[in-house]
Every structure is written in C-alpha cells, then in structure tokens.
Amino acid sequence: MSNVLVIAEHLDGALNASTARTVSAALALSPEAIDVAVLAADPSAVAAEAAKISGVTRVRAVANPANAHPIAQVLAPQVAELAKDYSHVFLPSTTFGKDLAPCVAALLGVAQVSDLMAVEGPHVFKRPIYAGNAIITVEAPADQVVVATVRTASWPEAARDGGAPVEAASISATLPTHTRFVGLAQGKSDRPDLQSARRVVSGGRGVGSKENFDIIYKLADKLGAAVGASRAAVDAGYVPNELQVGQTGKIIAPELYLAVGISGAIQHLTGIKDAGTIVAINKDPDAPIFEIADVGLVGDLFTLLPELEAAL
Template sequence: MFALRRTALPSLSLARGYAATGNVSTLLLVEHKDNKVAASTLNALTAASTLGGSVTALVAGNAPEAVVGEVSKLAGVSKVLVAKDAAFTHALPETYSSLLVETQKKHGFTHLIASHSAFGKNVMPRAAALLDVAQVSDITAISSADTFVRPIYAGNAIATVKSNDSIKVITVRGTAFPAAGHADAAAPSEDAPAATAGTGSEFVSEHMQKSDRPELDSASRVIAGGRGMKNGENFGLLYDMADKIGAAVGASRAAVDAGYVDNSLQIGQTGKIVAPELYVAVGISGAIQHLAGMKDSKTIVAINKDPEAPIFQVADYGLVADLFTAVPELTKKL
C-alpha cells in the first residue's frame, strides 16, 4: 500500500537582525581538519558577523598556514590570530580552552563563538568554566548582543535567553545560519598568545573511517536508516541508493545502539544535526530525539510500513511500504 502525505515543515529559523549596541568584539574559534576549514565554522562566522563589531578568527595547529590563508579571505574576518604549536596537533580540548582564555584576556573579546559541533562542544564549556561564565549553547538566532534564541526539549520549544555575563561564550547551530562567503582582500594575521598545554588528557590514537561519500554534516542529500533496517548488512540497500544520487548515509540512535552502524553516522539530539536539501528516512519511526537532528531539512521523504509512525508528521512525502521492497525499486529507477 502506498500513501502520500504533505505537511508544513517546522522551522527553528527566526529573524536575525538588530541594531548593534555597545562595544562588541568577537573571537571565532576555527575548526579545521586536513588543512580544510570545517563547513560549520563558516556558519558560525555568519552568526559572529551578525553580532556587529569586529570578528577575529583564531586558528591553531602544528602547521596551520594553509588554513590561515583560507580563513583570512573569508568575508567578515577582520584579523586572524595564529597559534602554531605541536600541542594543537590533535585538538585536545584542554589545550584549546587554555588558548581561548589567554587570547580573551589579552584582547578583551566580549564574545567567544564556535560551531556546536563535537569539537565546539568539547572546547567551549571548558573555556566558559575557566572564565567563570555561563555558556549559551546551540543558538539558532541572535536578537541582540546579549540575547539569543535556542531550541530546548529536543526542539519542541524555542527559548529566548539573555546573558548578563560580561563575556559571552556561545556555540552556534550550523544549520540555522548561512555559510560565510569570501572577501576581496585577505585580513592581516598575527601571533596568538601562548597557551598552557592541557594536563587532563593525552592523545593515544585515532581511528578514522574513510569514505568516498559526502560528509554527513555538509551533504546536500542524506539517506538515513533506523531500527527497521533489522541489521547492519541491510544498510547496503541505503549505500546503493546513496551512490546513485551522491548522498551521505546516516542512522537513527536506535540503529546505532543496536550495532547496525558506527556511531559516527548517528543523527539526532545526541548525534549530528543536519539540514540537507533532501532527507530520506528509511525504517525510522521518528522519535523526537531524531527529529531534533533533521527536521530543518528542506524536503523530507519517509519510508515506513507503519502509517502511524511519527516521522510522517514532519515528512513532505511519505511512502507506506515495506522498505525491503520499496528501496530496491526506487534505487533501480534512479
């Protein structure tokens, strides 16, 4: 049996514009990997620019020259502070948070901003604790230099919060702000203050999964599977479809907890937040924790044999069918 449903897609995006007041200066923590700036940092830069005042980018690494060159040409960046040291090679949060605090103390920044990625969520709370201020997390809009909008209760409510701290430590939901563009001229750079190497942890090893598919965080198309996939081998159906349309593959927490796929593919409140042009949910019931991570997608397609599955409430297109029949048929016709 097939069914079609259309619903209005809920949005967390609010108006972002105000007359900046006071002396605002912002420090943007740049996340990078393999000499490339993380896409979410470009969204955080747009948020930083919205605050008004100057935006200084902080780049740290063992050999950050290529990243510094890229960041200096981003629109909105007035200066780049460079911390070149082997201590930043593996992005240990204790070392980065110490660098943030020393940089703030020297230059007197009023706002410290980073993306609400795993990297930002690891570093920024430590910096806030060292500065003895409260962090404002996962903002989706800016009302003023001290007032921000953020989702709570897995996105089922929107809170407007005001920070009275003299220093604002903020993480930004990347999907809520457009990516920053490039400037005509490069911003100047100078050395950042020295930071104390963190003693709370040390790098042991890193195991990365390599894939030719797009990165889940920045992909324009995402196909995600849930508990309905029944096992990890059946995710091959989604990989076949993803290869046809150049999509990334993700999963619900239920699928990850069941051991079907690696937790790096998890989408949701405790996973990655995505907002692609196309999101295909296969065998996903639609728990609120999962919806919090994908309901800002431009077009949502749901495939589930249960017509009462909550995922259909946010889907633009719904297909009530056995996924093991529907997915191969769709893949064949793509």
C-alpha cells in the same frame, strides 16, 4: 560595539564548513569586527581558507606543535587568552565545539550559552530546549565575555568571497601536561561528511540488520549523499555511532533528507528539523515521521529502494 572571536574547526589541514556557519551567527550581531582564530601545528593552509569567508575582519593564526590535534584541554588556555580582547567567543555546536567551549567558559569564569539559533541583541539569544519542542530566550551578563556554541543547522554558510589578512598570534598561556594525544579512531569513507552534506540518506530499525544496511549505502552512493542512522539502528549494531542523527547524535540541515525505515521518535526529529526537504519511506502509514515529511511514501523499503535506485 561587539567584537567576536570565532574558533575555527578543522581537520587534516581542511577547514570545516561549520566555521562559515558560525561566522553567519557572528554577523547577526552586527559587530565591529569578526576575527577567526586558527590553532594548529601549521595553521597556514587553514588560515588561508578562513580568510576567504565573507565578513571576517582578520584571521589570527596560532602555531604550536601542541595544537597538532584538537584536544580541548590544550586549546582552551590559548583561546581563553585570546578571548580577553573580545566581547564574544563563538564556536560551532559540533563535537569539536561542545568539547572546547565549556573548558574556555570555565577558564574565563563565565556561563556558556549553548546551541545559539537566533540573535536578539548583543547579549540576548534564542536556543532550543526539550528536544527542540520549545525555544527559550536567554540573556548573558553584559559585563562578561559571551562564550557560545552556535547551532550550525540554524545558520547558512557565509559566502567565500572575502580576503581578510592573516596575522600570526603569539600565545604565552601555560599548557597542561596531564592531557595528551594517544590516537584517533575514526571510520573512513569516500562519502560526504554527515554534518556538512547537502544530501543524507538515513536508515532506521526497519532496515532489519547490518547486512541489510547495504541497501542504504547503495542509494546514498547513487545520490552522492552521506549516510545517517537513527539511534535504534545504532543501538542494534547496524552502523557505528558516528552515523547517528538526532538529539544525542548529530544535528544536521541538508537540502535533502531521506529517512528510510525510521519511525520518527522525537529525539530523531530534533536532528533534522532544519532540513530543506524531508522524504520518508515507511511501511507504517501512522509513523510519526510522516507528520513532518514533505514527501511520504508508504511501502516496503526492500521493494521501493531497488525501484528508486533503478530509476536514478
């Protein structure tokens, strides 16, 4: 039987929704047990949140001042030590998971499975390739620990009606001294987090300038939505790169995705294929984005968005 260790993603004492999605992937294995590991300077608050996720057997809290910041080189030896008790180690395929998982896999001497989107068996999984245009089936060695990142856009959040026990875990791993935390630079916003938002409004090259992007922000605020952007908009300097959606940005699955002035390059479409409803506004009727949009509106965004905002 399988037993799975899910590594919790958290920041500022709050559990990221990606953890509940990763637990959903673990449940697809029908394992004997699913444990969630919370590594932090003080893991108590996050561990209490993780304990509520349905399907979790127990939460293992690893308290260490060195875990105050999510540095992969510091966390990896601790995760690798915990992993010796498990058949599978799952992490979300977010910036956090993509940073940490390769370090864990290397320490365990195994190959990593990336972007797991479906479970076919204990060691057989499906994952996307070629910007999501093809799905391949991969088989991990049955005699090794499976270290995998979970494509969170492909899995629903597990319910929050559980009550797993929280246990303190003692780790004796030697932590590296060559990597240290210097500082964190991040954009501050009152809007929802892009990767977990239920609604997202994204702007592309068609918005025209950094100043014009205010029209996207205003609409997003009306909808209570997060703001995203295409790579073209990011490269043009309209918005910072943490807002980029797509193959080289964030893979998201909101209930509503509104693409404004985005033509629909394949790399961008990769990031939104799992969205519930896709709405596109573009003045080019032949824009590729209309091929996947559930609702399409052809017209000038600078005319249509103020009308839409007024109606809202």
